[in-house]
Amino acid sequence: xTGVSQDPRHKITKRxxxxxxxxxxxxxxxxxxWYRQTLGQGPEFLTYFQNEAQLEKSRLLSDRFSAERPKGxxxxxxxxxxxxxxxxxxxxxxxxxxxxxxxxxxxxxxxSGTQLSVL
Amino acid sequence: xxxxxxxxxxxxxxxxxxxxxNCDYTNSMFDYFLWYKxxxxxxxxxLISISSIKDKNEDGRFTVFLNKSAKHLSLxxxxxxxxxxxxxxxxxxxxxxxxxxxxKGTRLHILP
Numbered sequence: 001x002t003g004v005s006q007d008p009r010h011k012i013t014k015r016x017x018x019x020x021x022x023x024x025x026x027x028x029x030x031x032x033x034w035y036r037q038t039l040g041q042g043p044e045f046l047t048y049f050q051n052e053a054q055l056e057k058s059r060l061l062s063d064r065f066s067a068e069r070p071k072g073x074x075x076x077x078x079x080x081x082x083x084x085x086x087x088x089x090x091x092x093x094x095x096x097x098x099x100x101x102x103x104x105x106x107x108x109x110x111x112s113g114t115q116l117s118v119l
Numbered sequence: 120x121x122x123x124x125x126x127x128x129x130x131x132x133x134x135x136x137x138x139x140x141n142c143d144y145t146n147s148m149f150d151y152f153l154w155y156k157x158x159x160x161x162x163x164x165x166l167i168s169i170s171s172i173k174d175k176n177e178d179g180r181f182t183v184f185l186n187k188s189a190k191h192l193s194l195x196x197x198x199x200x201x202x203x204x205x206x207x208x209x210x211x212x213x214x215x216x217x218x219x220x221x222x223k224g225t226r227l228h229i230l231p
Binding site for chain 2: 004031033040041042043044045048050055056091093107108109110111112113
């Protein structure tokens with residue numbers, strides 16, 4: 001399987017616990033994105049990496065959230081002291097270097113997501 | 120502030136008929152638009168796109184129309200098939216950004 005892989009698929013945790021999600025992008029894709037989707041909403045941008053550099057973070061990403069991509073390959077998203085409002089689908093996507101920005105968007109591949117439920 | 124708006128949460132269409140999904144945007148700086156399709160328990164997948172220099176782009180059963188003066192685009196699917204039942208997201212890259220802004224989505228039901 002050469003698609004974007006996310007682990008775990010589902011995570012149930014108690015409020016106040018820390019959780020970590022992993023994303024393995026398509027190999028040779030240098031851009032990696034994290035999005036969050038709640039019920040009835042479209043995916044909302046959280047952060048993105050180009051290689052190992054984190055280039056942009058949304059204001060949605062509070063201090064309790066941290067993302068890393070240490071070697072420019074897989075990425076992790078950690079949520080500390082989870083709150084019930086963190087319950088959502090966390091989507092990872094990757095795209096290759098593009099000759100033009102818009103070409104990259106058409107080749108934005110999403111994983112199946114991690115569904116987080118905070119009790 | 121919803122820059123990309125999909126005002127119809129759901130739409131039901133008879134199999135074989137035309138499905139029309141609508142999208143409005145507020146930012147006149149958007150110059151490229153995309154439609155994504157999402158099945159349950161899967162991530163969104165790219166469907167079709169259109170540049171602001173065009174008013175129509177067609178790919179098989181899917182056609183996207185862009186009306187820049189009205190800041191409106193629509194996705195036409197004809198003929199609609201059962202496998203088209205999914206959530207459809209309208210999206211646009213933020214001007215000067217490397218991220219995509221999504222609408223809330225429209226759930227399309229194709230009725231037998």
